[in-house]
Amino acid sequence: MTSRDRLLALLVPVIWGLNFVILDEGLEDVPPLLFLAMRFTFVALPLVFFVPRPQARWTTVFAIGGAMSFGQFSLLYLGLAAGMPAGLASLVLQVQVMFTILLAWLMLGERSTPKQIAGTLVGFAGLALVAVAHGARAPILPLLLVVGAAASWALGNVVVRRAQVTSGLSLVVWSALVVPIPAVGLSLLVDGPTEVGRALTHLDAVAIGSTAYTVIAASLVGYTIFNGLLARHPAGSVVPYILLVPPVGIASAWAVQGETPTGLELVGALVMMGGVAIATLSLGRSRAADAAPVAPEAGSTTSPAGPERPAAPVLVEERPGPETALRPRAARARG
Numbered sequence: 001m002t003s004r005d006r007l008l009a010l011l012v013p014v015i016w017g018l019n020f021v022i023l024d025e026g027l028e029d030v031p032p033l034l035f036l037a038m039r040f041t042f043v044a045l046p047l048v049f050f051v052p053r054p055q056a057r058w059t060t061v062f063a064i065g066g067a068m069s070f071g072q073f074s075l076l077y078l079g080l081a082a083g084m085p086a087g088l089a090s091l092v093l094q095v096q097v098m099f100t101i102l103l104a105w106l107m108l109g110e111r112s113t114p115k116q117i118a119g120t121l122v123g124f125a126g127l128a129l130v131a132v133a134h135g136a137r138a139p140i141l142p143l144l145l146v147v148g149a150a151a152s153w154a155l156g157n158v159v160v161r162r163a164q165v166t167s168g169l170s171l172v173v174w175s176a177l178v179v180p181i182p183a184v185g186l187s188l189l190v191d192g193p194t195e196v197g198r199a200l201t202h203l204d205a206v207a208i209g210s211t212a213y214t215v216i217a218a219s220l221v222g223y224t225i226f227n228g229l230l231a232r233h234p235a236g237s238v239v240p241y242i243l244l245v246p247p248v249g250i251a252s253a254w255a256v257q258g259e260t261p262t263g264l265e266l267v268g269a270l271v272m273m274g275g276v277a278i279a280t281l282s283l284g285r286s287r288a289a290d291a292a293p294v295a296p297e298a299g300s301t302t303s304p305a306g307p308e309r310p311a312a313p314v315l316v317e318e319r320p321g322p323e324t325a326l327r328p329r330a331a332r333a334r335g
Contacts, residue, residue, distance in 0.1 A: 001233050017248025019218040021256050023072040023077070026210025030199045032077035033187035035211070038067060040179035041217045047173045056172045061158060064171065067177030068156030068275050072149045074183065076114060079145035083138060085259045090249025091269050092130065092146045095277050096240040098123045099154030107158050119279030126272025133264035166228035172219060218293045239280055 001009070027035060038099050054061055080089060098120040104110040112120070127147070160171075187196055229238045246269065253259035261269065 001237055002140050005229060005232065008225050009229055009238060012222055013242055013244035014248055015217050015231060016088065018244045018252050019214060020086040020090040021252045023211045024080050027077065027081050028206065029204060030207050031187050031191040033074060033183045033190065033197060034196055034199055037180040037183035037187065038211050039214050040176040043219050044173055044176035048177065049208050051170050051173045053103050054174055056163050061175050062178055063159050064135060064156050065175030067152050067159060070179045070182060071152030072156065075145045075149035075152060079142045079149065080143040082140035083117060084146050085253060086257065087250035087253030087259045088134065088265065089146050089260065090145065091246040091272065093125060093150050094246060094276050095147060096150040096153040097279055099151045103154050103158045104161065112275065116279045119275045123272050123275025124277045126268045126275055129268030129271060130265055133262050133268055143313060168223055172223055182262045185196050195289050207319040242276060281295055284313045
């Protein structure tokens with residue numbers, strides 16, 4: 001990997017790690033589902049008129065959009081709006097790695113290596129510690145929503161894996177079309193037309209800037225760089241950089257919002273990331289021998305070796321707006 005590509009590989013986790021705090025700030029005055037609709041409207045438009053459609057069935061594209069885009073991010077935004085600390089969310093979302101390995105076994109019959117199984121068990125143990133620590137000082141519902149977001153992301157990974165789609169940007173853009181209409185409809189139902197109208201007519205600079213960042217930096221720039229790196233280098237050389245997403249997310253939440261994890265949360269975070277590293281790095285080493293790896297879809301598990309190989313979970317936040325406020329924002333637990 002050249003020095004330029006190393007810098008690009010470091011830039012991606014910085015972009016995605018900062019995304020959690022920027023998302024969280026944008027949710028202050030915009031209902032989460034409406035914010036979600038705003039984000040994916042601009043991910044899809046106007047690029048959908050210029051980017052070729054993915055080489056996949058419409059049902060596959062809609063399934064991926066429903067799981068990876070709508071399911072993952074509606075639950076993530078709801079969790080943030082309900083009080084989930086942004087830094088902790090950046091960590092918990094990475095449990096998608098373990099969910100992907102589990103779902104690939106259940107749905108695709110893919111065999112996991114002993115190290116992947118060990119990493120999955122260690123990762124879930126770390127998540128349990130985080131849940132116990134967080135539940136002792138704040139409601140557990142926001143945490144469960146983010147865990148649900150991770151599970152939805154993993155389901156999308158498996159759908160992409162089964163379909164063997166091979167065009168990252170086109171899939172990001174075209175699957176984004178699934179999100180806006182149901183997100184706006186649910187926001188109108190949950191928040192009411194009055195609140196939706198107020199939010200749209202009183203967008204401040206923070207909400208606009210947050211939307212722009214999630215669309216341009218997190219969704220388009222981040223995935224373009226990441227898929228480009230995977231196209232030029234073995235997965236084992238690229239994926240480990242994404243382990244930096246949670247540290248960047250936690251550090252930025254501390255710097256911007258004063259979020260300070262408890263000791264037990266930090267222990268759980270270290271255990272969980274250790275499990276993610278075991279599962280991911282062992283997979284990366286097994287792929288390092290591949291001479292010409294194919295760039296997977298954004299957040300996908302596509303492998304050049306076919307369905308008999310273990311699933312390849314990707315540790316990213318990516319695509320990465322807000323939903324109905326389940327609790328008043330002022331009541332959110334910080335640090």
